[in-house]
Amino acid sequence: MKRVYIGCGAGFSGDRFDAAGPVVDTLAASDGPRYLIYEVLAERTLAIAQRLRRNDPEAGYSPYLDHYIEPILGQAKASGVRIVSNMGAANPLGAARRVLALAADAGLTDLRVAVVTGDNLLAVHSVETIRDLPTIEGIGLADREIVAANAYLGARPIADALALGVDVVLVGRTTDAALVLGPLIHEFGWAADDWDRLAQGTMAGHLLECGGQVTGAYFADPGFKDVPDLAEVGFPIAEVSETGDIVITKAAHTGGLVSRATVIEQALYEIHDPANYLTPDVILDLSDISVEEIAPDRVRVTGAKGAPPPLTLKATISIDGGWLGEGEITYAGPNALARAELAASVIRRRCQILGIQEPVRVDIFGTGAVHDNDIGSKQSQGKFPVNGEYRVRAAVRSSAKKSAQQVSDEVLSLYCSGPAAGGGVRQYVTEHVSTASVLIDRDDVLPHVRAREVFT
């Protein structure tokens, strides 16, 4: 029976640049159609890309495109490994041109690239229309400048792009799982109402989309969940048959592991109701899947069920999120806790004196701060060693850069004006993007979606 082999080269923007090499090697030795996906487009990543494009019309695709594509492009082309990625971000066309340029540099003059466009709502809808869309998650949009607005497209346009016969497909906002389901629809010709197979394909995509998270990375807990050679964790490959059966495995000669436990953890990652995972292609019900180890590093996944998708698509609206100001300083040795607590109280008092209006959070790392709340309820109740090593962190969010910088600078000033022997100050003042999820009718988006080849 025909099997399609789909590997993952990256699970987020900034994932390891050299992870795809062993995946391509393994795919090249497989005996069926083979694909390599890169999922590098978080909600905020897209908004940042949109900002970049405003300043430079050729920019706005993944800033890491060269890092990911250049090392493997020649071998992928030679081995018939087709690449599908959302590196297009806010500018799939610009990404395609960049890949063609990389190909030309490498002497690959016959490389063909296609893009999917139409996810960008700002291109076809007014800001007023977008503001009026019903919000399902995140903050209100009233009066805030919209940085980006993108609908999540499904797998069909990716399948359409592959049908053009290209080597590389670059998209902007699609569901992550569509990067895998698209090639499967293209190879098997699954019908738009073949719900259970579409569900299995979506399941495969969900398992692959975070890269090493299904092969032992982000899983290791020494003594409880041991993972061999995590530093060279192998990225995943899904082998999918025409009936939708999935085997999850990983690149040959790598570290990590694929087990029932690694697959189950990733299966439920970012899932709410397991019987109702909404995508533009299908509603995935994974509540009754079977996950079985059939050989070392080979796990079979079956039993996902599908139902018709909703009539609306989810879209992410990104708005200006103001500034986050942070500063950190360390106290160590005898009486370190008391010195850290004094530093925290000095920071709070200084923020009062400066008239900072926004809430300021002061953590003392070493006291369970990351699991605590803004007011430090647990720290004030806990018993912690008097001596040791504690790191104090102050944080504020403000629409004004000045306030964010002021709070951060108060930590810096502790070098000379705080308790004894504070060291290792680090400051971060960063601009942020906030997001809201809204619903938009499919019919307001899909007529604008196109898959086309890019020649120059």
Added chain:
Amino acid sequence: MTILEVPLHAIAHGRAGDKGNRSNISVVAYRPEAWDFVVDQVTADRVLDVFRHKGATACRRYELPNLGALNFVIDDALEGGVNGSLSIDGHGKTLSFLLLGEITVRVPTECLPDGSPYL
């Protein structure tokens, strides 16, 4: 039969994910023997209590017996999430281990993996 009182971490593992100000945390039993105890003892109310100090308002529990797993969806658990949290971990990625550490269970030793450091 020896009964131990141990953190949930002794018998289950899990992973946290975020959507907005909502966290989902899976709890997966290492051994099938632990499933009934996890279902009985790791209730939505107990999980909600673990996150109340962060402002959590509701918790739903989904059961996946085929996988030996529970999935908890906790509303308002992230102090605003990546949109607004002042926590250094706005995604709440570390929260799976808060849950595994804070909730204790009373289980027979058979529920723990062989060679568990808790034995």
